[in-house]
Amino acid sequence: MATRDIALTINGRAYQGRAEVRKTLADFIREDCGLTGTHLGCEHGVCGACTILMNGEAVRSCLLFAVQAEGADLRTVEGLADGDRLHPIQQAFWENHGLQCGFCTPGFLMTTVEFLRDNPHPTEREIREGLAGNLCRCTGYQNIVKAVAAAAEVLAAAKQGARGRRRTSGHLPAAVKSTPRRRPKVRRAGPARARRRRSGGTTR
Amino acid sequence: MKPAAFEYYAPRTVDEAVALLKAHGDEAKLLAGGQSLVPLMNMRLARPGVIIDLNRTRGLDGLREQRGVLRIGAMVRQRAAERSALVASRCPLLRDALTWVGHPQIRNRGTIGGSVAHADPASEVPAVLAALDGEVVVRGPRGARTIPAAEFFVTYLTTALAPTELLTEVRIPALPRGAGWSWMEIARRHGDFALAGVGVVLALRGRVIGDARIGLTGVGPTPVRARAAEERLVGARPSEALWQEAADAVRAAVEPDGDLHASADYRRHVAGVLTMRALREAFGRAAHTKRKGRGRAA
Numbered sequence: 415m416a417t418r419d420i421a422l423t424i425n426g427r428a429y430q431g432r433a434e435v436r437k438t439l440a441d442f443i444r445e446d447c448g449l450t451g452t453h454l455g456c457e458h459g460v461c462g463a464c465t466i467l468m469n470g471e472a473v474r475s476c477l478l479f480a481v482q483a484e485g486a487d488l489r490t491v492e493g494l495a496d497g498d499r500l501h502p503i504q505q506a507f508w509e510n511h512g513l514q515c516g517f518c519t520p521g522f523l524m525t526t527v528e529f530l531r532d533n534p535h536p537t538e539r540e541i542r543e544g545l546a547g548n549l550c551r552c553t554g555y556q557n558i559v560k561a562v563a564a565a566a567e568v569l570a571a572a573k574q575g576a577r578g579r580r581r582t583s584g585h586l587p588a589a590v591k592s593t594p595r596r597r598p599k600v601r602r603a604g605p606a607r608a609r610r611r612r613s614g615g616t617t618r
Numbered sequence: 619m620k621p622a623a624f625e626y627y628a629p630r631t632v633d634e635a636v637a638l639l640k641a642h643g644d645e646a647k648l649l650a651g652g653q654s655l656v657p658l659m660n661m662r663l664a665r666p667g668v669i670i671d672l673n674r675t676r677g678l679d680g681l682r683e684q685r686g687v688l689r690i691g692a693m694v695r696q697r698a699a700e701r702s703a704l705v706a707s708r709c710p711l712l713r714d715a716l717t718w719v720g721h722p723q724i725r726n727r728g729t730i731g732g733s734v735a736h737a738d739p740a741s742e743v744p745a746v747l748a749a750l751d752g753e754v755v756v757r758g759p760r761g762a763r764t765i766p767a768a769e770f771f772v773t774y775l776t777t778a779l780a781p782t783e784l785l786t787e788v789r790i791p792a793l794p795r796g797a798g799w800s801w802m803e804i805a806r807r808h809g810d811f812a813l814a815g816v817g818v819v820l821a822l823r824g825r826v827i828g829d830a831r832i833g834l835t836g837v838g839p840t841p842v843r844a845r846a847a848e849e850r851l852v853g854a855r856p857s858e859a860l861w862q863e864a865a866d867a868v869r870a871a872v873e874p875d876g877d878l879h880a881s882a883d884y885r886r887h888v889a890g891v892l893t894m895r896a897l898r899e900a901f902g903r904a905a906h907t908k909r910k911g912r913g914r915a916a
Contacts (some may be wrong), residue, residue, distance in 0.1 A: 416625055434628035435669075438660075457619035459658035462723065471697075471726040473915065476658040478727070481626060482673055530647045547721025 425493030442480035451491040462548030465521040472528040491520035505610030514552035621659035650732030681842040692731025714801040749833025749839035758783035771840035797821035798904030800896035812836035837872040
């Protein structure tokens with residue numbers, strides 16, 4: 415049986431393993447690297463649940479063989495949050511009820527990371543087109559679209575803030591001030607119980 | 619939903635790839651973007667004994683214009699072509715058609731050459747190639763040859779490629795100066811396979827149409843070139859009535875299959891409607907370019 419040594423980076427950490435050449439990258443990430451946040455729905459490229467970033471590009475990890483990712487730099491849903499602090503896109507999905515069962519969510523999140531990087535100020539139509547490669551059977555998409563629009567605003571404000579900080583060195587423009595104000599409010603809204611559920615939802 | 623076992627090779631050069639094809643013959647399958655092949659393998663509808671992965675093969679990712687022809691390496695990703703300034707300015711029909719190929723995640727991996735070699739009858743790039751009289755360059759044990767689009771697409775998922783040949787480059791004539799273009803498509807959801815799609819290029823000569831190209835997808839076993847409609851257009855004065863005549867000629871020329879998603883009649887009807895809309899849009903763009911001057915129709 416044909417096997418190969420595979421070395422790659424996921425979320426900044428190096429992983430090594432040996433796998434059959436027919437093993438999909440999705441299975442390698444889940445079984446060999448133990449990162450089960452990447453979900454497998456259809457396993458033939460339709461549902462988008464297994465979307466990850468490979469060298470910065472959103473790809474379906476069920477349609478790649480692990481051997482093809484030798485040397486690649488991958489990012490999965492586990493790489494989004496900063497410790498206990500959700501990524502702004504995750505936060506926006508939570509606040510806007512952009513998920514119910516959560517199975518499709520990792521794929522939506524990773525698709526959104528690339529989408530908003532390439533198109534930071536999308537229209538609703540562009541959001542719907544950008545997410546057309548991901549299926550959700552619970553939400554009816556409305557709240558997912560809302561979440562992505564909300565995440566776009568937060569990310570744009572943060573970016574502007576970062577630029578403002580560099581420029582004014584200490585004097586924060588209004589757009590930045592809104593960011594720290596949001597966070598405590600959200601923490602209050604999410605007591606320990608909800609936080610546990612949240613971390614369970616991302617299967618960390 | 620796991621592929622059957624196979625042997626795996628990742629040749630570094632086209633020559634190595636051709637040698638592997640020669641050694642393994644029908645057993646081997648070339649892996650480009652994998653966005654059509656791997657689903658078939660996962661579902662075990664395809665069980666190639668040997669996979670020849672072209673993703674690390676050098677010399678297949680060029681994208682340039684030479685003497686009015688766009689030369690696109692077989693492994694150029696659809697997304698890269700879609701974002702290329704050269705493609706946008708020299709072959710906007712291809713750029714617009716590419717935005718309909720699958721979803722962004724698919725186009726990040728999917729390749730121009732893979733799309734052409736797979737020859738799905740509902741795919742976009744083959745229709746663009748057919749409309750614009752493109753060519754493909756293939757390499758085999760006996761060297762390279764060039765095949766015109768009209769001869770390349772044989773029937774459903776079948777091309778003129780021999781089992782030992784590898785598609786290396788796709789060539790598409792650039793948009794003539796002053797010409798207008800349009801891609802129109804109907805799919806159940808953006809990114810799904812086309813129920814019907816049409817690509818049009820129109821060039822004006824004075825007050826009449828100097829050149830017309832119409833290529834369709836989703837309405838036959840291969841991309842369809844609507845030559846009767848083109849002939850009706852060339853030399854005629856643009857008008858809504860003329861677009862209607864061309865659309866009728868398209869409806870008469872196509873023989874779509876019906877399936878779960880759309881009946882044959884519906885597809886034929888939509889092919890006509892889309893042709894009307896595409897002619898209108900292409901004419902608008904051509905006229906606009908012309909009024910700005912330099913309206914030499916080719």
